[in-house]
Amino acid sequence: MTENEAAREHAQPEERTLDAGALKALAHPLRVRILDLLAERGPQTASSLAALIGESSGVTSYHLRALAARDLIHEVAGRGTARERWWERPRGRMSFSGPNDTMTPSGRAAAQIVEDEFFRNRHQRLMDHLHRPQAEVPQEWRDAAHHMTTMLDMTAPQLQELARQIDELVEAAVLRYRDQTGPDVRRVTIRADLFDLPDGRPQGAAEHRTTETEELS
Numbered sequence: 010m011t012e013n014e015a016a017r018e019h020a021q022p023e024e025r026t027l028d029a030g031a032l033k034a035l036a037h038p039l040r041v042r043i044l045d046l047l048a049e050r051g052p053q054t055a056s057s058l059a060a061l062i063g064e065s066s067g068v069t070s071y072h073l074r075a076l077a078a079r080d081l082i083h084e085v086a087g088r089g090t091a092r093e094r095w096w097e098r099p100r101g102r103m104s105f106s107g108p109n110d111t112m113t114p115s116g117r118a119a120a121q122i123v124e125d126e127f128f129r130n131r132h133q134r135l136m137d138h139l140h141r142p143q144a145e146v147p148q149e150w151r152d153a154a155h156h157m158t159t160m161l162d163m164t165a166p167q168l169q170e171l172a173r174q175i176d177e178l179v180e181a182a183v184l185r186y187r188d189q190t191g192p193d194v195r196r197v198t199i200r201a202d203l204f205d206l207p208d209g210r211p212q213g214a215a216e217h218r219t220t221e222t223e224e225l226s
Contacts, residue, residue, distance in 0.1 A: 024102040027081075029116045032105055034079040036119035039064065040072050041126035044081060047098040049196060052085045054093050134198060150195065160206075172203050 027035065035041060039062065046061055047053060053061075055070035062069065073096050076082045081103075085095040106112075108120040143151065163171070179199055 024104060025099070027103065027105040029112070029119070031079045031081060032116065032123055033119040034075055035081060036122040037072065037075075038122070038126050039068070040076055041123060042130060043069065043072055043076065044098060044103075045127075045130050047082060047096065049198075052088070052095045052097040054089070054095055056093070131200070135200075165205075168203055168205070172201075175201050175203075 035044065042062060043058055046058060050061075055066045055073055058069040058073070059066040073082065073094075077084070077096070080099075082096050082098055085097050089095040105123060106120060107124045108117040110117075112120060138154070179201075182199070
């Protein structure tokens with residue numbers, strides 16, 4: 010293990026905001042999928058990723074090298090051989106700006122691809138979960154799953170404050186349960202979408218609205 014690898018292994022997870030170069034490197038559907046799979050399933054090889062994605066190991070190896078060139082992934086220290094390399098996603102949050110008018114045309118196109126693929130994969134995970142046969146899911150995990158949609162009337166600062174509170178709650182769970190192992194432990198996904206809804210109704214209509222909550226659990 011090199012000094013840089015040792016330092017990286019013991020470094021505290023940080024939040025990384027992807028710059029334009031990293032976004033362009035990630036702007037391919039298979040690369041977004043590979044990054045998601047590494048987060049979901051842990052370290053993988055080009056061959057194991059190829060089996061999961063349905064591509065050849067040559068294709069996944071090419072995309073892995075492109076991701077590694079921008080430090081979006083790195084090799085697992087002390088694991089693998091010259092013929093079989095293991096790759097992992099760095100710890101910590103990875104965030105990026107969605108397409109906006111301040112970007113160059115190429116930067117905006119890259120950000121759009123990454124954003125589209127991120128949310129497409131996210132939605133597909135949810136659909137896969139909802140369509141799993143109940144016989145494949147233990148009762149305790151069926152009971153633990155929870156889906157909720159709530160409609161509220163809020164100001165932008167109030168929504169920002171709610172987002173901050175959710176972030177703090179999730180971060181506390183990350184610090185408490187990170188690297189937990191055991192026979193009853195499974196990888197879970199935690200999702201939150203907070204955004205305003207287009208509303209063409211007149212202001213006076215607000216007093217007639219109700220708070221609506223939909224739950225699926």
